[in-house]
Amino acid sequence: MIDESLPAHMRPDRSFQALLLTLQRFWADQGCVVLQPYDMEVGAGTFHPATTLRALGPKHWKAAYVQPSRRPKDGRYGENPNRLQHYYQFQVILKPSPENLQELYLQSLAAIGVDLKLHDVRFVEDDWESPTLGAWGLGWECWCDGMEVSQFTYFQQVAGFECSPVSGELTYGLERLAMYVQGVENVYDLNFNGREGAEKTTYGDVFLQAEREYSRHNFEAADTDMLFEQFRMAETACHKYLAFGDKGEKHDMALPAYDQCIKASHVFNLLDARGVISVTERQSYILRVRELAKACGAAWLKTAGGGAAA
Amino acid sequence: MPDLLLELFSEEIPARMQAQAADALKKLVTDALVERGLLYEGAKAFVTPRRLALAVHGLPGRQADQREEKKGPRVGAPEQAVAGFLKAAGLASLDQATIQSDPKKGDFYVAVVEKPGRATTEVVAEIVPDIIRKFPWPKSMRWGSGTLRWVRPLHSIVATFGAEGDEPEVVHFSVDGIEASNVTRGHRFMAPEPFTVKRLDDWMAKLEAARVVADRDRRKEIILNDAKDLALAAGLELVEDEGLLDEVCGLVEWPVVLMGSFEERFLDIPDEVIRATIRANQKCFVLKDPKTGRLANRFILISNLVASDGGAAIVAGNERVIRARLSDAKFFWDTDRLNGLASRMPKFQSITFHEKLGSQAERIERIENLAVLIAELMERTGQVSTKFFEGSYGRFVSEVKLAANVAKADLLTEVVGEFPELQGLMGRYYAEGENLPPDVAAACEEHYKPQGPNDRVPTAPVSVAVALADKIDTLEGFWDAKEIPTGSKDPYALRRAALGVIRIILENELRLRLVAILDEASDYRVSRVKFREEQPSQSGEAPDTFRGTAKVSAPFAGRLVAAHTIDLLAFFADRLKVYLRDRGARHDLVDAVFALEGQDDLLLVVRRVEALAAFLATEDGRNLLAGYRRAVNILRIEEKKDGRAFAGPTVAALLKEPAEERLADAIETVKARVSQAVAAEDFEAAMTALSDLRQPVDAFFDAVTVNDPDPALRENRLKLLDEIRAATRGIADFDRIEG
Structure with missing residues (x-):
């Protein structure tokens, strides 16, 4: 249930930012480290090292954070009410996955205003796989009255390594959830700051111009020669840092190397959106990124964070 | 006689796996019981999204005692033999053995081993954990810090055993820390509190009270009946959908059927597109207006909750999603019609059909060539009813050519991209919208037919020519590429394609020499590959190099043809046998006719077989x-x-x-x-x-x-x-x- 003591502008059903703050608060109460977004372009919250790398190794870990996610191909020049090339995911990772993860998830929905006596929440099979990260898991997409509002995954493998213990990952599509609880049909009409009248700022005020500009960039302008070069550079740098940090049983440069893997992945997404990668090449690019991810995962397992003995 | 009740309570089991899992649980447990001498009277499995259960009725309380006699060595045998016997029989000394006399062999030792039967609960406690660990889920997972695998996290196990009237006992065992008990839970939202259960009837009744319909078939029945009633009350008819019903009954423990609506303006979209949109994405049923025969602007959704507002919010939420989905569908439908089908053709050049068989564009070119060839043969032999063409033969062939050219174009439309199952049908709609000749539009849809043994066979001549060309091109190409069906593997559905050719020819009584057509198709394909190889490459990509084995020649009816087409003819003969056998004809007669030289006219083969069968009778x-x-x-x-x-x-x-x-x-x-x-x-x-x-x-x-x-x-x-x-x-x- 929504905390009735909140001022109007802080209610999750009135304000996009309040929705986000409510989720942060909720998961902070569950003992999560509340992180800030990773400072690089990524396609999904899963790419954040706080998920990808921390899912590997024996160490327990609980974290929650918002992650701006870039999907260059999904740009629609601001003309589609549901599709964006830049949107927010709220990501929760709990390792090991607790017994009551489903209940916790449902409580978080209640906290942002989804009344479970009124709404039909369902867990519908959806197996998750990320070919670029060499990762897969089983779980569901969570439906609220027929709308998919979250992804729920038990990680089985990341970067080609079996996850043990298993992490439970929750990914909330924040715009969708906000549209649902605010009752608006167009993402750009979302109330961002919870104010009314002249004080009100909408999602469109914040992001419409960006959606138009980036759609143009992603589909028409992105410099493909430069991007091809950047891909190669990131790939080379990743290998270089991995070699540099490799101390046999130990590794001391897994994180910087992984940054280059993230970089390569995003550059690949941009090239893909520009339509300059053929079907057969596409597969080979995905494999190249996966090789980086696997090598970074292997390096991480040789670090303290990955559980290697000090 | 006592009954066993078993319930495995977990997080949500994928709908598509539920029915199979119930069957597997029943088989595994009952087989294991029978194997251990525990015969039962009946068994029934149950499955909901959160539980997999089994009731085994009429089991004995324990296994029968077993008495086994083990023959030993003769009296006075060497010490070693005696020692071996004692060890094998588990005896401490010869005092525990008895002596029996045999008129021929004399006296010898016999050990009587008594094996008391074990309690059924003990046997159950032994077999169930093993079945859980090895359960045949199509995909399973680990969770938390454990190593157990289940389809989704397993939370609790009910295992009770007892006769009617008695308080059943809990069968004690544990699987990776989950202790079997007699405690379960009801509906996730409506009755989450734990409660204890006894036997099947008690379990069913308490679950029902806790808003869970455990029986899958009963959930289906409720959904179907309530959906029909709601439709009827609105003066509409439910469009039944067995596959969807199977799925949605696996998404709810307590089905609540509700009706929603969408704006009438969406009814501009073809019915099939509306249905596919609402079905695939939302798992809802659509309704038909019996007066018009068209879809109504209503849908039926199955929720899992008796909501405190009677379902108003649930309906409103689903309507919003369906509105958004239909907006997308309408956008696709409208965009698709902005540009003609022909505008999509160039794109096929960059889409690979099969690595050895070139691009989609090359394939379309081949189908076009072959369809024209077949059309000319049909026309020359007077097999095209003139009423369609008012005697204008040139028109028939040109319509076939056009139809073969555009028949695949809808594969690149937005609607078919979203809903591949609408291929063909959308082509027809778009062709009609572009005012292409009606027979051409029909061929866009019908050239895929027949899809299986029960599907309709096209009869319109344009559709027939394109349908044959499409299938024959596929068969000829894959045969040359050696991608032929083996055992249960037939990834390109070549058996279906061959059966399609057979049915089209026989049911339309067409006279065609298959080998000539196959050989022509093969020649043309190889000549196009050669032609492309000789062209300077424009795309910079390597040209196809697969010329196939074509022109390894074999004799047929006095001339040389590509060898693989003879193999393919044998495949047709095989399929024809299956087809005729299904109709009660003798397959040996098919062999007897095909054994003659030069038999490749399927219609004549069948007529000969029929006459021969009549004669032999x-x-x-x-x-x-x-x-x-x-x-x-x-x-x-x-x-x-x-x-x-x-x-x-x-x-x-x-x-x-x-x-x-x-x-x-x-x-x-x-x-x-x-x-x-x-x-x-x-x-x-x-x-x-x-x-x-x-x-x-x-x-x-x-x-x-x-x-x-x-x-x-x-x-x-x-x-x-x-x-x-x-x-x-x-x-x-x-x-x-x-x-």
């Missing part, structure tokens, strides 16, 4: 077959003896007996009549002619000794027998006839 037919076999047997023996073959013609001067003279005359006439009748494709007449052989053959065997002491007479008579064989060869290879 008559007394003449049966007797002639018997006479034939007698002749062939004698020949076989004598040919082996002499190490040479005897082949006609006979020498007239050596025909001494009247019966052999008459037979020789009869063979002469019958041969001529058969070949005349076959040439006229009158197989009944050919059989009638053949039946005239029966009497002379019988008379010959009655009156004449084949193996005459005079070698010249013997040789001549053996040649006469061969002539009988030759006469029947005009109809079929009688050696292949069984029975």
Whole structure:
């Protein structure tokens, strides 16, 4: 249930930012480290090292954070009410996955205003796989009255390594959830700051111009020669840092190397959106990124964070 | 007799896996019980999204005791033998063994081993954990810090055992820390508190009270009935959908059927697109207006909750999503129609159909060529009803060419991209929208038909030509690429394609020489690959290099054709046998006809088979077959003896007996009549002619000794027998006839 003591502008059903703050608060109460977004372009919250790398190794870990996610191909020049090339995911990772993860998830929905006596929440099979990260898991997409509002995954493998213990990952599509609880049909009409009248700022005020500009960039302008070069550079740098940090049983440069893997992945997404990668090449690019991810995962397992003995 | 109740309570099991899991649980548990001597009266499995359960009724309380006698060595046997016996029988000394006498062998030791039966609960506690650990889920997972695998995290296990009226006992066992108990939970939202259960009836009743319908079939029934009632009340009809019903009954424990609506403006979208949108994405049913036969702007959704507002919020939420989905669908439908189908053709050049068989564009080009070839054959042999074309033959072929060209274009439309199952149908809609000739539009849809043994076969000539070309191109290409079906593997559905060709030809009574068409298709494909190889590459990509094995040639009906087309003809013969067998025809007769040289006209093959079957059912037919076999047997023996073959013609001067003279005359006439009748494709007449052989053959065997002491007479008579064989060869290879 929504905390009735909140001022109007802080209610999750009135304000996009309040929705986000409510989720942060909720998961902070569950003992999560509340992180800030990773400072690089990524396609999904899963790419954040706080998920990808921390899912590997024996160490327990609980974290929650918002992650701006870039999907260059999904740009629609601001003309589609549901599709964006830049949107927010709220990501929760709990390792090991607790017994009551489903209940916790449902409580978080209640906290942002989804009344479970009124709404039909369902867990519908959806197996998750990320070919670029060499990762897969089983779980569901969570439906609220027929709308998919979250992804729920038990990680089985990341970067080609079996996850043990298993992490439970929750990914909330924040715009969708906000549209649902605010009752608006167009993402750009979302109330961002919870104010009314002249004080009100909408999602469109914040992001419409960006959606138009980036759609143009992603589909028409992105410099493909430069991007091809950047891909190669990131790939080379990743290998270089991995070699540099490799101390046999130990590794001391897994994180910087992984940054280059993230970089390569995003550059690949941009090239893909520009339509300059053929079907057969596409597969080979995905494999190249996966090789980086696997090598970074292997390096991480040789670090303290990955559980290697000090 | 006591009953066993087992319930495995977990997080949500994927709908598509539930029915199979219930069957597997039942089989695994009951098999394991029976294997251990525990017979039962009945068993029923249950499954919901959150539980997999089994009730086994009428089990004994324990296994029967077992008494086993083990024979040992004779009395006074060496010490070693005695020691081995004691060890094997588990005895401490010979005092525990008894001595038995045998009149032949004398006295020997016998150990009586008594094995008391174990309590059923003990057996259950032993088998169930193992079944859980090895359960055949299509995909399973680990969770938390454990190592157990289940389809989704397993939370609790109910296992009770007891007779009616008694308080059943809990069967104690644990699986990776989950202790079996008698505690379960109800509906996730409406009755989350734990409660205890006894036996099946108690479990069912308490679950029902806790808003769980455990029986899958009953959930289906509720959904179907309530959906129909709601539809009826609104003056509408439910569009039934068994597949969807199977799925949604696996998404709810307590089905609540609700109706929603969408804006009428969306009814501009074709019904099939609306249905696909609402079905695939939202798992909702659509409704039909019985007055118009078209879809109504309503849908039926199945929720899992008796909501405090009667479902208003749930309906409103689903309506919002469906509105957004239909907006997308409408956008796709509208965008698709902005540009004609033809505008999509260039894109096919960059889409690979198969690595050895080139791009989609190349494939379309081949289908077009082949469709025109087939159309010309149909036209030349007067197999196109003139009423469609008002005598204008050129129009038929040009419509076939156009249809073959655009038939695949809808694959690149937005709607088909979203809903691949609408391929063909969308092509038809778009073609109609562009005012292409009606037969061309129809062919866009119908050229995929028939999709299976029960699907409709196209009959419109344009559709027939394109449908044949599409399937034959696929078969010819994959055969050359050696991607042929093996066992249960048929990834390109080639069996279905061959059956489609057979059904189209037979049900439309088309006269086509398959080998000629296949060979032409093969030639054309290879010539296009060569042509492209010789062109300077524009895309910078390497040209196709697969020329196939085509032009490894084989003889067929007096000419050389690509060898793989002969293999493919054998595949057609095989499929034809299956097709005819399903209709009660004799497959051996198909073999008998195909064994003749040059048989590739399926319609004629079938007519010949039918006439032959009718003939063999008559007394003449049966007797002639018997006479034939007698002749062939004698020949076989004598040919082996002499190490040479005897082949006609006979020498007239050596025909001494009247019966052999008459037979020789009869063979002469019958041969001529058969070949005349076959040439006229009158197989009944050919059989009638053949039946005239029966009497002379019988008379010959009655009156004449084949193996005459005079070698010249013997040789001549053996040649006469061969002539009988030759006469029947005009109809079929009688050696292949069984029975």
